[in-house]
Amino acid sequence: MKKHAENAPVTAENAQTSPSTADAVVMPVPPWKRLAGAFLAGIPFFFTLPYTIHSWRSSPMDRWNWIFHLAFLALAACAAPAVKDSAKKNRCDFFALLAVAAAAVLYMTGIVRHIYMIRILAGTAFWWTGVWFFCGWPGGWALLPAFGALSLGCTSSTFVLCNHFLIQPQTILFLKLGATVLCAAVCAVFMLTDFVMKREVFWFLLAAVAILAGSLMSHEGGQTASPFCPDLTVAPEGFNISGIPLTPDQVRFFEGSEVHQYRIDNGVFQCSILEVKCGGDIHKIHPASHCLRSGGAVIQSESVVMHTLPDGRALPVTEIRSRRADGITTLTFVWYTGPKETLGSFFRFRGRWSPSDQWYSYQIVTRVYDGNDEAARMFLLDVLSKF
Secondary structure, eight states: HHHHHHSEEEEEEETSSOHHHHHHHHOOOHHHHHHHHHHTTTTHTTHHHHHHHHHHHHOOOTTHHHHHHHHHHHHHHHHHHHHHHHHHHHHOOOOHHHHHHHHHHHHHHHHHTTOOOHHHHHHHHHHHHHHHHHHHHHHHHHHHHHHHHHHTTOOOHHHHHHHOOOHHHHHHHHHHHHHHHHHHHHHHHHHHHHOOOOOOHHHHHHHHHHHHHHHHHHHHTTTEEEEEOOOOOSOOTOOOOEEEOHHHHHHHHTTEEEEEEEEOOOOSEEEEEEEEOOOOOOOGGGHHHHHHHHHEEEEEEEEEEEOOOSSSSSSEEEEEEETTSSSOOEEEEEEOOSSEEEEHHHHHHHHHHOSSSSSSEEEEEEEEOOOOOHHHHHHHHHHHHEE
């Protein structure tokens, strides 16, 4: 009888006086601790805030990004009751650990490659996946619109969108504001309904988008050539060369790097070439189109192409056609040269840059007369072939 009593199932009646071993071992984490863990998951993102605030002050394209951080706070406050409720009803969701690990790897990649945009987006993702892990999927789902608004305020996001869609920063700002309104509308829908997408479906869709984006980025500007560093202290055959003083804006823009500017002409046409010996702070090196837009120019076309100089050498460049604030149309070639290769893509250069290697950035620009892009292009190629 004693043995039978020991093996008897625990009933609701005797469970109150004799708690089972399983209940004694598996104790649920108090909701307040999981909410605290969800907040502390934002620490990697918090580490990027000093750089973000600096960009608000110094970069014209990032100047209004603080709006999206305020939108995040407002939407997060609206979703807070749903997050608290999820923390009470659900335990930690270990399914989220895969997403947490992916965000952590991406964050470390941003640190190693000195790319703050990746760090900020990865920090945002790590924070959101942390909420998902600690508070359960319903809590993460409720905060998804808020973190979507926060990602819109990422440093350099305006430039990347301008570069991809070839539209002005003001237009991008209005589009991002529209996306923020959409996030607010989605947040309202989440508050008024019980709709929650299955986490497996969302993870599959997110992974598919990430793979597609990674595939597109890996093929952008992938062509390389031998190092090309023209000696600008010697006039090329048939041309005159003279130094041009740097403007205060150029000195500020390329702070920390050694910069020289020259004018080259053959008596009929002329061009200017800017040589930047990149310093140790990669965040002081900016894309040419960012500089042009900051100066009021409208980018009409921008693409990474592989040109062949008249002497047969290959030269990958970012070719930019723009209209300056004074109405003059110009054609610009930009390339980046390191110890082993020349790259035409700024994004490819950012991925290859290392503080232990010396890199040079070159921008050569000439005026486009009567809309004849080909004549301007051939002139620049002829000048470069002489070096």
